[in-house]
Amino acid sequence: MSQRNMDVTRQLIEQEACPVSEVIDHVAGKWSVGVIVAAAHGPVRFTELERAVNGVSRRMLTLTLRKLERDGLLVRTVYPTVPPKVEYELTDVARELLDTLRQLTDWAERHRMTITQARATYDLENESAAG
Amino acid sequence: MSQRNMDVTRQLIEQEACPVSEVIDHVAGKWSVGVIVAAAHGPVRFTELERAVNGVSRRMLTLTLRKLERDGLLVRTVYPTVPPKVEYELTDVARELLDTLRQLTDWAERHRMTITQARATYDLENESAAG
DNA sequence: CAGGATCCCCTGTGATACTG
């Protein structure tokens, strides 16, 4: 076994440094949720995702996709055509999450206004001390 | 209506700058999930949370609590005793999220190892090109 | 007990420009 492999093995063991909060941070991160939900209906191309995930920049979409690929949540397939074509598809592990993430977005949409207002109220109370 | 109130109203309208992804980022953030789940069973004190949420620092716990309070997800009650006592309790809006968040943590725990391994594999493949 | 204040590094993020 190579030194590199030993390092990786040790990482796996030591990786209580990958607690649940880390995992959640990845799958439920700002952009990840949108990407996963958008990729739910089947293989999706980069540009489709770019349009589907509201407000994401090219850069962040790329980074998010890489992260999700790394975590084994989606598979990236490159078609060596001209122009290039790349498709992203959820893995089974990711699919298990779909219901949960949809609940999350549903909740967020239901209470968006309430939260925005709560925030404004809070700011008003805590800023009025200084203003 | 005061100028300040008008400003706030305008903020509310303009606040498409508070899309769903922002809300999700708050409630499903790295520490938020742990805090919300830990506060599920009733009013919780600061130190209890500190112990319950694995790996969180004093600073981040404070910031997370403030953020959640600001969003109207939990209520902070200060008892003017010596030593001081502060309790945090979920609001109804937050309680609606509990099931979803629990599904999230369950999923994360179920697949923690799979993800860690996928990561190691990915790193090995993409690093071996350079190493 | 429950933070607040400060220092400081690192990552997240947008903007912009370039490429196979």
Add this chain to the structure above:
DNA sequence: CAGTATCACAGGGGATCCTG
């Protein structure tokens, strides 16, 4: 089309020390 490279800057996050 699907990215990569670079810059620049705010915010995340740990460490440490201080307080009502």
